[in-house]
Amino acid sequence: MSYFLYKGLKKPLVFFGLKDKYIYYIGVLLIGGFIFTIILNSIIGFEGILIGLVLGGIGIWVIFYWQDKKGIYNKTRNKNEIHIYPKQFKNKIVLKYQNEKK
Numbered sequence: 001m002s003y004f005l006y007k008g009l010k011k012p013l014v015f016f017g018l019k020d021k022y023i024y025y026i027g028v029l030l031i032g033g034f035i036f037t038i039i040l041n042s043i044i045g046f047e048g049i050l051i052g053l054v055l056g057g058i059g060i061w062v063i064f065y066w067q068d069k070k071g072i073y074n075k076t077r078n079k080n081e082i083h084i085y086p087k088q089f090k091n092k093i094v095l096k097y098q099n100e101k102k
Contacts, residue, residue: 018064022064025066026063029060033052033055036055040052
């Protein structure tokens with residue numbers, strides 16, 4: 001008896017334009033921002049709510065910016081660099097040349 005093994009969609013999870021790990025970042029930001037706003041509200045008052053909302057909005061913007069700038073995966077980006085790889089020789093040719101040299 002065999003069973004079909006579901007391996008997923010092979011696509012990153014997307015939620016409101018956020019992908020993969022940035023969804024978790026927004027979740028942490030929302031929970032932390034909510035708690036921070038409650039604390040500011042109890043200390044300052046209505047201004048604390050406004051400050052908390054502004055900081056939360058800035059945090060959400062930063063996470064969207066990170067997603068656009070860095071992408072989902074850690075990639076090394078080589079800007080204005082030229083990589084030259086040496087041509088690979090076959091061992092027989094290199095060994096033959098070294099033997100003739102001696």
